[in-house]
Amino acid sequence: MSSQVTVRVAQEIVSHEAIVREAYLDSVGVWTWSVGITNSSGHTVFPRYKDNPQTIRRCLEVFEWVLRKTYVPAVAETFDGSALTEEQFGAALSFHYNTGGIRRATWVKRWKAGDIAAARTTFMNWSRPPAIIPRRRKERDLFFDGVWSSDGTTTVFPVRKPSYQPDWGGAENVDIGPVLEDLLGLSDGPPVAEV
Known part of the structure; x- marks a missing residue:
């Protein structure tokens, strides 16, 4: 099984x-930072990144560290004994990063049992709130x-301050490939310092 974060x-x-890039309050009032990271990830977000x-x-x-520390092991354990492609691993990891539910997902059980049609259908059972449906479809299509x-x-x-909400109007698109290539190229080096 591929369990490499590429x-x-x-x-x-x-x-x-x-x-x-700095701490904000998500839609349910949880301090969040970076790529959806909260204090419960094992990395202190608040008050560290406020302002x-x-x-x-x-x-x-830190995102890559959180993936390796928390999310990759759960996906690897859940699919133990199954050969996953890079696409399948990526989709399963994205699903788990968003839901935390890889171990209890019916679609995984159906896929491991060889019932691909049922697995594909039940993948979409994780579609609440409705705003998540486009992401879930993309994960399904990747897997x-x-x-x-x-x-x-x-x-x-x-x-945006003083509300500490993301400023949807101030967004910019950034190519993150070069940074990720550099970070993941160093993955065999020393671990990230205490995060």
Whole structure:
């Protein structure tokens, strides 16, 4: 099974999430930073990044660390014994990063049992709130059809104050490929310092 976070896998997940370079309050009032990272990820977000914007490189460095520390092991364990392509691994990792539900997802059980049609259908059971449906379709199409949806760019949002909400009007698209290539090329080197 492939369980390597490649540049394409990271780009795919980041394209669904976006980057916010300083701490903001998400839609349910949780302090969030970078690529959807919260304190519960094992990395302290608040108060560390409130009014303290970081470089895109630092945002992606911690994102990659969180993936390796928390999300990759759960996906690898869930699919243990199954050969996954890069596309399947990327889709499963994106699904788990968004839902936290890879271990209990019916679609995984159906896929492992060889019932591909049922797996494809039940993948879409994870479609709440309705705004998540486009992402879920892209993950499904990546897992079952090998169709990547990211072009290597992501949206970077500034934070509006005093509400600490993302400023949707101030967004810019950024090519994150070179930063990811550099970071992932160093993955055999020393681990990221205490994050």
